Amino acid sequence: MKIVDLKARDIREKIVSKELTALEVVEAFLEHIENTDKDINAFISIDKEGAKEAALRIDEKIKKGEKVGRLAGIPIGIKDNIVTRDLRTTCGSKMLENYQSPYDARVVEIIRKEDGIIIGKTNMDEFSMGTSTETSYFGPSKNPLDTDLVPGGSSGGSAAALASKQVALALGSDTGGSVRQAASFCGLVGLRPSYGRISRYGLVTLSNTMDQIGVLARDIEDAGLFLSVLAGYDENDPTSVDLDIAPNLDFKADGIADIKAMKIGVPSELESLGIDKEVMEAFNKAIETIKDQGGHVEEISLPHLEYALETYLLISNAEASSNLARFDGLRYGYRAEDYETLDELYVKSRTEGFGDEVKRRITLGTYILTKSHAEEYYKKALKIRTLIREDFDKAFEGVDVLLLPTSTCQPFKLGERLPNPVDMYKMEEATIPASLAGLPAMSIPINHKASLPTGLQVIGKKFREEDVLKLGLAIERMVE
Amino acid sequence: MISKKEISELADLCKLSPDDIGREDFLESLEEVINLFDKIKDVGVEGVEPTYQVNDYKEPLTDDIVKESLPQEEVLKNTEEEKYGYFKILKVVD
Known part of the structure; x- marks a missing residue:
């Protein structure tokens, strides 16, 4: 087995048992990136020296x-909307093309502390606006x-990097x-925790x-490992919760007993x-398999x-329009070259710095929040959210x-849906x-033998x- | 339909160019999304409280202790222009 084929947990184990050195691992992955990323474009920035x-x-x-x-010696890709001190954080936008954060995100601190190896920053829809x-x-x-085909999104760079090893x-x-959604398009496990x-x-x-923040992994055990390392309260994020995460699961069990219980x-x-x-067929087949096993x-x-999509679009666009007001061209981010007034500086910097999907959502969010x-x-959507x-x-x-x-469709051709935003949202x-509802949800690949991947979502x-x-x-054990 | 006046007001609020967000194809896409929103008119919400946050959380109070913060040069390193340790912008008052 080649080094890049190893599961994350096996990499750590082989490094600890001195079967491999961390440097051998990193060099193998960097070489693989060199050979494949021209075709995949999974990375926006790669940190060869830092990783070594x-x-x-x-x-x-x-x-x-x-x-x-x-996480010792495990090569990890970080979506480019999670800040890192030593690599730029672009959010896939011209607005932040050269942005260099003065601090590390909490998850990045944890990865470094646990000896994970940050390989680089992965591509994404601009400011996560896209699928x-x-x-x-x-x-x-x-x-x-x-x-x-597209890798899904907006965490598509992370999914593509992982799926291409x-x-x-x-x-x-x-x-x-x-x-x-990106996990389902690339045949991976993708977990969004509570x-x-x-x-x-x-x-x-x-x-x-x-x-x-969520984790992408090649199987459930790797996803469980990554989640258990990253979970926890952080005083810098008052919305984070101070609750213990369950101890590591017994990944040696066949899981059939759990299904029955x-x-x-x-x-x-x-x-x-x-x-x-096609998605419903794969889904129904998986349900039948679960039933056959006594589930x-x-x-x-x-x-x-049926109202979730509209409710989501109303709330998320309203919040986005407010959150993206910080990009004013003054303190950081893109600044237009020609302007005569302060207002012109704002308008030109934002008009030139943001792409169309971002402008669409900012405009919609502003429209939704007008008196x-x-x-x-907006207020009605908040109430439907309660329902x-x-x-x-x-x-x-x-x-x-x-x-x-997981997704309502299978991966489609590049460019096929881009002209129609509503198709993308659906x-x-x-x-x-x-x-x-803030619930934990995970996508698992289910139809390994089919030509296109499909994801099953567990909530x-x-x-x-x-x-x-x-x-x-x-x-996972059943469909294998 | 979003009127020209509305686009101009929205552009002013979001600090985007009215010519840019007033493009025909852009307006069409906005209207297509706004048309989706009509669906929620069917939902009865009388007596339903809004959800602002999904978790119960209290604004934590921290002790009033001075901690080290970012040095000035770190704060300024991403700006296009700085002067005397400040962000430099246009003169707004004569």
Whole structure:
């Protein structure tokens, strides 16, 4: 087996047991990036020297017999909206093309402390606004399974890097489904934990009441490892929660016992979401397999599911328009060259610095928040959000986890949907509900033998990532 | 339909060029999204409280202790222009 084929946990184990050095690992991954990233475009910035130095420090620790961290020697890709001191953080935008953060995000601090190796910053839709990574100022990433196809998004660079084995783990961020959707398009595991589970300190915000840092991994065990390392309260993010994460799961178990012990719900309103036939077929087949293994699957009702997309668009655009007001061309970010007044400086810098999708969402968000529309749109959406949360609470009185498809469609050709924003938004219809309610949700690849990947989404009760991982592990074993 | 006047007001609020966000194709895309929003008119929300945050959380009070903050040069390193340790902008008062 080649080094780049190894699972993240195996890399650490082989480094600790001195079968491999961290430097050998890093060099193998960097060489692989050199050979593949011209076609994939997964990275915006690569830190060859920094990665090698980090590897040498780990090898030195091992040589001296010192203890190493839980991510020791694992090459990791970081979505480029998570700030790093030593690499620029662009958010896939001309606005931040040369932005150099003066501090590390909390998750970056943790990765460094746990001896993880940051390989570079991955491509993304501009300010996370997109579902295909095509709105990036740095050009689209390609799906490693077929380079004519998009890798999903907005964490598409992270997914593409991981699927093409340029890294062994990757960080993304998930507002309406960006981690899960990209994972489903690239045949990976993508986990968005409960809102508050991982500190958002240093994550450039899109929609602050829904943004959540999530993990991408090649299997459930790697995802579980990464989550357990990153989870925790951070005084710099008052919305992070001070709750213990469940201890590591027994990944040696076959998971069948867990399936039998859990009650699984499937929403009866799935038809209202306009999910493609191929996705529904793969989904139904997975449900049948779970039932065949003795799983208790029952229909539950989420009556407001069909309003989730509109509710999400109203709230997230309103929040985005306010959050992106900080890009004024003064303190950091792009500044236009010609201006005569302060107002002209703002307008020109923002008009030249942002791409169309960002401008569309800022304009829509501003429209939604104007005095004449705030009541009928924004405030009403906040109330429907309550109804959606209550639907979940009720459903979870009878079941432990819910199953839905991840994306409403399979990966499509580059450029195919870009001209129609509404088509793009609709792809997140099945991932948005968990975002609105702040629930943990994970995408697992289900149809390995088919030509195009499909994701199955497991949604758990709030702060019950353990259930999501357990059922995910069982499903992973079944579909293998 | 979004009127020219509305676009001009929106552009002023979001500090974007009215000519840019007033482009025909851009306006069409805005209207297409706004048309989606009509769907929520069907939902009854009488007596429903809004959700501002999904978790119960209290604004934490921290002790009033002076901590080290970013040095001035770090704060200024991403600006296009600085002078005397400050962000330099246009003169706004004569």
